[in-house]
Amino acid sequence: MNSGLKAVAVFTLAILAAPGFPQGPAQGYPGRPVRIIVPNAPGGLADICVRLVAAKLVEALGQPFLVENRPGAGGTLGTAAAVRAAPDGYTLLAVFDSHATNPHLFRKLPYDTLADLAPISLLVRGPLVLVVRPGLGPDTVPELVQLARSKPGAINFATVGPGSPARLLMELLKIEAGINVTNVAYKGAGLALGDLVGGQVDAMFATTPSVRSYYNAGRLRVLAITSEHRSAIAPGVPAMNELYPGFIAEAWVALLAPARTPPEIIARLNAEITKILELPDMKERFADQGLEPAGGTPAQLDTLIRAEIERWGKVIHKQKITLE
Numbered sequence: 001m002n003s004g005l006k007a008v009a010v011f012t013l014a015i016l017a018a019p020g021f022p023q024g025p026a027q028g029y030p031g032r033p034v035r036i037i038v039p040n041a042p043g044g045l046a047d048i049c050v051r052l053v054a055a056k057l058v059e060a061l062g063q064p065f066l067v068e069n070r071p072g073a074g075g076t077l078g079t080a081a082a083v084r085a086a087p088d089g090y091t092l093l094a095v096f097d098s099h100a101t102n103p104h105l106f107r108k109l110p111y112d113t114l115a116d117l118a119p120i121s122l123l124v125r126g127p128l129v130l131v132v133r134p135g136l137g138p139d140t141v142p143e144l145v146q147l148a149r150s151k152p153g154a155i156n157f158a159t160v161g162p163g164s165p166a167r168l169l170m171e172l173l174k175i176e177a178g179i180n181v182t183n184v185a186y187k188g189a190g191l192a193l194g195d196l197v198g199g200q201v202d203a204m205f206a207t208t209p210s211v212r213s214y215y216n217a218g219r220l221r222v223l224a225i226t227s228e229h230r231s232a233i234a235p236g237v238p239a240m241n242e243l244y245p246g247f248i249a250e251a252w253v254a255l256l257a258p259a260r261t262p263p264e265i266i267a268r269l270n271a272e273i274t275k276i277l278e279l280p281d282m283k284e285r286f287a288d289q290g291l292e293p294a295g296g297t298p299a300q301l302d303t304l305i306r307a308e309i310e311r312w313g314k315v316i317h318k319q320k321i322t323l324e
Helices: 003-017 045-061 073-084 098-105 141-150 165-177 189-198 208-216 263-277 280-288 298-318
Strands: 034-038 065-069 091-096 117-132 156-160 182-186 203-207 221-225 250-258
Touching: 034 045, 034 073, 045 065, 045 091, 045 117, 045 250, 045 263, 045 280, 073 091, 073 098, 073 117, 073 250, 091 098, 091 117, 098 298, 117 141, 117 165, 117 208, 117 263, 117 298, 141 221, 156 165, 156 189, 165 182, 165 203, 165 298, 182 189, 189 203, 189 208, 203 208, 208 221, 250 263, 250 298, 263 280
Parallel strands: 034 065, 034 091, 156 182, 156 203
Antiparallel strands: 091 250, 117 203, 117 221, 117 250
């Protein structure tokens, strides 16, 4: 190679190595609107949380982050749509608790829950509370357990879907306390709470915001919270973990991408979300929903999802829960 060509080659390599020169897919990302699929209806926990985060991503990254609701089949329709999308960072997926239970509830999913999706970040997490109608009698979990043992099958628990936290926590209580209660399935939390307040059913595990106004008005009684320790979310309420060690469960929402999405894009989104979740106004908005910002690395989210799949799989199979 002559000296002139060598000089051109060296100059070219210097430019390629210079700071600010595009080095990979994350440089200049996003260059167009990003779609976030939410596999449940508007107004659900995942939908509310993702819309709050999406609005901040618009401010941080300068492109629209458009939330697209794709409900159906327990969240599997929207998840399958995300899996089929190009792994370029322009289609993301919000998932929630059912993402970890669906592999055990469906005989065959149109995707591999772990292999076909790449974790980005956990967004929020929050405990549930065990509530009963005041006329039932018990003021504590031990009293509820004693009543259930004295009248097997007489206490009716409202639940929302086979893989919902309300159903799984009821089944876990049956295992831990050795009791028999009756499952009353509803198509929506609003219907279940309406019947609970009206006295048609006796008890339910529910998110704190959904029942706060009822227990503040004395129309429901809170017996326990499913966080590891007592929480300011429900002051003075004992944790289930105090009575049954390991009885810890939280609702959660996370953000994923199709597998093979460039790791640089995953890392950039994770970094921006981490900053967003630290904002005081975001913490306040999530607190209103009985949630706290979670964050963490993609690896930590992967560990959480795997642990949830294993944990709830044992409950589902032991209690023979099916898609009724």
